[in-house]
Amino acid sequence: MTTRRTGLREQKKQATREALRAAALRLALAHGPENVRVDDIAAAAGVAPRTYNNYFASREQAIVAAVTADREARVAAAVAGRPAGTPLSEAVTDAIVTEYTEPGEDARDALLMITTRPALRQAYLDAATAIESPLTEVFGERTGDAATARVLAASVAAAVRIALDRWVRPADGGAATGLVVVRDSLPAQLRAALAPLAPALDAADHGR
Amino acid sequence: MTTRRTGLREQKKQATREALRAAALRLALAHGPENVRVDDIAAAAGVAPRTYNNYFASREQAIVAAVTADREARVAAAVAGRPAGTPLSEAVTDAIVTEYTEPGEDARDALLMITTRPALRQAYLDAATAIESPLTEVFGERTGDAATARVLAASVAAAVRIALDRWVRPADGGAATGLVVVRDSLPAQLRAALAPLAPALDAADHGR
DNA sequence: GCGCAAAATTGCGTGCACGCATGTTTTGTG
DNA sequence: CACAAAACATGCGTGCACGCAATTTTGCGC
Missing domain, CATH: 1.10.10.60 (Homeodomain-like)
Structure with missing residues (x-):
């Protein structure tokens, strides 16, 4: 395959x-x-x-890879596995939320270690870009336009990265603004980050 | 300011x-x-x-920075400077195409050197992510939603990166497919890469 | 089984990124 | 205008990434 x-x-x-x-x-x-x-x-x-x-x-890559492993390939497979009628934005969001939520395994304490070390945090976020290539393939089949597929895949990857960043980053600006930043759960962060891309995803989807 | x-x-x-x-x-x-x-x-x-x-x-960063310099800040300024009625997608695309097209200066031979060295090419593409932060600010003012702004800015940065990549990368898959890949001009690549994001940009724009 | 070409592993050498500790310049404040 | 705090420049030391070339391992046709 x-x-x-x-x-x-x-x-x-x-x-x-x-x-x-x-x-x-x-x-x-x-x-x-x-x-x-x-x-x-x-x-x-x-x-x-x-x-x-x-x-x-x-x-850092090796340490982080132990956690992220083949998560990326699973996301792509999950997207491809959604029923044909599903809007692309929904298929993508659901697949990603499912796959990224969350380890349950022995990865619990690994995540704690990763999120507290800046260098590892960085590597963890960078690892998210690995979905680009598998997502590009899936999108390509659905939109028919390889160039568009690549851009959308990269955008989704960027959104995931941002969601992970917000989820993982220690609150910093709190004291300056006086606002208490309530940290959303990871699924909520992912959905929020992907929402702005929905119009682009769905426009490209039926565009074929 | x-x-x-x-x-x-x-x-x-x-x-x-x-x-x-x-x-x-x-x-x-x-x-x-x-x-x-x-x-x-x-x-x-x-x-x-x-x-x-x-x-x-x-x-590599230092060498590449001599070419990319403060291009990123100029893009953000250009976007902000468009007339209020302009759709966001159009404002962004025009601003980027204008600022990235192209050196005319002494950067000509620099570009040639950069594009032929893999390490420098990589650094050159990475430098494109520098637009994220300024673009996030501009988008924030126009959409009112900081989170959305950040996602869209990152997506635009990714699209720009892809356009530069396609423009700069030596043709590789040609022999395998038997197809002659016609290399578009940089403005065309930029417009093509940004087009898929237009629905998302415009949806967020008047969404406020 | 056997040998050969492709591919992976290994050792070596080099330049590099960066933490830490220290000396030096800049800033804003009384 | 002096002075304390903060920001910056610099040296030093360490571990690391990677090109290169030699060596071992693997896959495959005969």
């Missing part, structure tokens, strides 16, 4: 990637992210330090 | 930033980006190597 290159080779690569992810998260949780060197992660995963950078371009 | 903090200090900072930008671009053009070390740039600008990183987070 998607990209099934060759069998065993790809399999081992994914295993290594998974091992690195897991090791990174485990060590970071155990000793604190600041006290984990790339060499440690590589050693724990049983590969050379240099190999680490064949899989992740930064130390 | 915007953020005029205090006098002499800010002035010197901008002078240093400008000196670094200029030095980075000049050296990169002269010897090729690969052969310019951060230390060289710092030395040419008359500051310590460490100071360089107080202004730019990467070597």
Whole structure:
């Protein structure tokens, strides 16, 4: 369906990637992210330090990837799986809210760690852009226009990123304005962030 | 109007930033980006190597900043300057097309160098996200909703980024599909990328 | 099974980003 | 006009990302 290159080779690569992810998260949780060197992660995963950078371009990426994993691909699949009659904006919003809400797993404390460290927070937000490519494909099938699909996918990714940012960021401007900023739940933030894009999504949808 | 903090200090900072930008671009053009070390740039600008990183987070940023400079702020100003009756989508598109089309200056050969080096191309695209913040302010005044404004600004930034990407990227998929990809001009790419967002922009506009 | 080409891993070397501690300049206040 | 606080420049040290080239592993046709 998607990209099934060759069998065993790809399999081992994914295993290594998974091992690195897991090791990174485990060590970071155990000793604190600041006290984990790339060499440690590589050693724990049983590969050379240099190999680490064949899989992740930064130390933060590996830790964050353990949480975000293949969430992006699932979102795209969920969008594609909605009944045909559903407006595109609704399909997208529902799929995203479902997939991003939320771990329930062991990722709970990982999220806590990530949100309190600026560098990890940044990496976590950046990871949201990974939905662009799968979403572009789905949108492409529904709108028929690849260029439009890409723009809309990028916009959705940006909205998700903003929602996560607002959800994750510590309140800062409170004292200055005297206003107490009530933090919405993640689903509410996601819906609020995606709402402004609904007209564009639906216009492109039936535009074909 | 915007953020005029205090006098002499800010002035010197901008002078240093400008000196670094200029030095980075000049050296990169002269010897090729690969052969310019951060230390060289710092030395040419008359500051310590460490100071360089107080202004730019990467070597590429400084080079690219010499071209993109304050383009972002000008876009925001241009949007704000359109007559009140203009639809928001039109105001945004026209302002962006105007400001991004194109250097005419000494930036011609700089662009050539940037587009041929992957690292610089990446930095150039990333620089487009700088419009987000000024655009958010402008949109905020026009829509009345800060959250919506931010999402739309980010979407516009993403669209611009995509347009620049398509404009700047060397044709790659041509051989595979057998199709000759005709490269549109930058204004055409920008308009095409922004068009899908028009419904969202205009819906938010008069929504207030 | 066997060998070969493609692909992945590894080691090495280099330049870089950035935290921290310290000296220096700027600012606004009494 | 002096002075304390804040902002900035600088040195130093550390860990990191990545290009390059050599080496090992994998997949596949024979």
